[in-house]
Amino acid sequence: MANACGVDFGTSNSTVGVVRPGHRALLALEDDKLTLPSAVFFNAEDEQVSYGRAALANYLAGYEGRLMRSLKSLLGTGLIDGQTEVLGRALPFRMLLGQFIGELKRRAETASGQSFQHAVIGRPVFFVDGDAKADQLAEQTLSDIAGAAGFRQVAFQFEPIAAAFDYESRIDREEVVLVADIGGGTSDFSLIRLSPQRARRIDRRSDILASGGVHIGGTDFDKYLSLTSVMPLLGLGSRLNNDSEVPSSYYFNLATWHTINLAYTQKTWLQLKDIYRDARERPKLDRLLDVIRERSGHWLAIQVEEGKIALSEAESVILNLDRLAPREELTLTRDAFDASIARLMGTVESTVADLLRTAGVDASAVDTVFFTGGSSGVGSLRQRIARLVPDARQVEGDLFGSIGAGLALDALRRFG
DSSP, rough: OOOOEEEEEEEEEEEOOOOOTTTOOOOOBBBSSSOOSSEEEEEEETTTEEHHHHHHHHHHTTEEEEEEEEGGGGTTTTGGOHHHHHHHEEEEHHHHHHHHHHHEEEEEEHHHOOEEEEEEEEEEESTTTOOOHHEEEEHHHHHOOOOOTTEEEEEEHHHHHHHHHHHTTTSSSOOOEEEEOOOSEEEEEEEEEOTTTGGGOOOOOGEHHHHHHHSSOOHHHHHHHHHHHHHGGTTOOOOOOOOOOTOOHHHHHHHHHGGGGGGSHHHHHHHHHHHHHHHHHHHHHHHHHHHHTTTTHHHHHHEEEEEETTTTOSSEEEEEETTSSEEEEEEEEEHHHHHHHHHHHHHHHHHHHHHHHHHHGGGGGGOEEEEEEEGGGGGHHHHHHHHTTTSOOOOOOOOTTHHHHHHHHHHHHHHH
């Protein structure tokens, strides 16, 4: 058995995989679940740290503490060198990411009954759009964090390439495949030539026709759905006595997973109290202040996320916002959701079109579109991507597991 694993550290969910004869690749990381939500909760009442679903459950149960989610989104931003207050002490974000990666490693070793010295870690095609230096720094930061967590040797693989390896393990002929990985933080694409024979090669660079991506994913869909549908209930777009709008920055922080905690600072509270005195629609600002006072921002984001997911299957869904005062039942529609993310979907579509042009491959030559990543469940986005290669068949992989399984195969090739 190899002492190398594949680690998919995702914006929303994480997995760890290892190739074991007679066993599935992905390891159970939380009870019998193969995914671990990328969330950490610091319980101020008993000074305990919980991860994944347990972290979300403890937060929703109302325990006093600090919830951190979408940790991966810190990579490539100035926030990575910052810190947050946890249990009365300053905790650097780098240390926070290290704790989560270390917990992934520990749980994977427990589940497999072996230690892992080496890892192939998935990464987006671009951590940072349009800045190669910042992108490389983000990868090096993650490498340093993984090393501090106990991995002696770390390699990286583009996430859509890893998903391609997982798909390749199930085909019996050569195909040109467009891998569409729409994750929590990024949308990544690779055009790659796959076959059972090519799968035996260690070096696959010549099979990769093009790769590309953009820093748009499910958490961005959550944000814009929240800004257009939920945040107006808290005063977004309302006006002050001088006819200017209430500053939108507070709502953007509250609607963005990795900046929600910025809304809870004393500085923000004092600023909002000043704004409140000049607000024309004080009942809406009362709601905003209640959400911040009760630190219910993550709860609100969870409701929006669940609504977004439900809209993949239903034309409309009702959000029961019972923590707002007064409580609200908000109807979300798929059409309104699609309208809220139309600009984002257009950017993703353009990214795929550019990738096909860069590869110099005619759309008719693409045999298959392989969809993976939790946010590929957004039907309108999937349709826009598929229309670019109309003759290709559409295959849905394990939306949360294909990358981890492919990284496990790559770890076996690289480290034996």
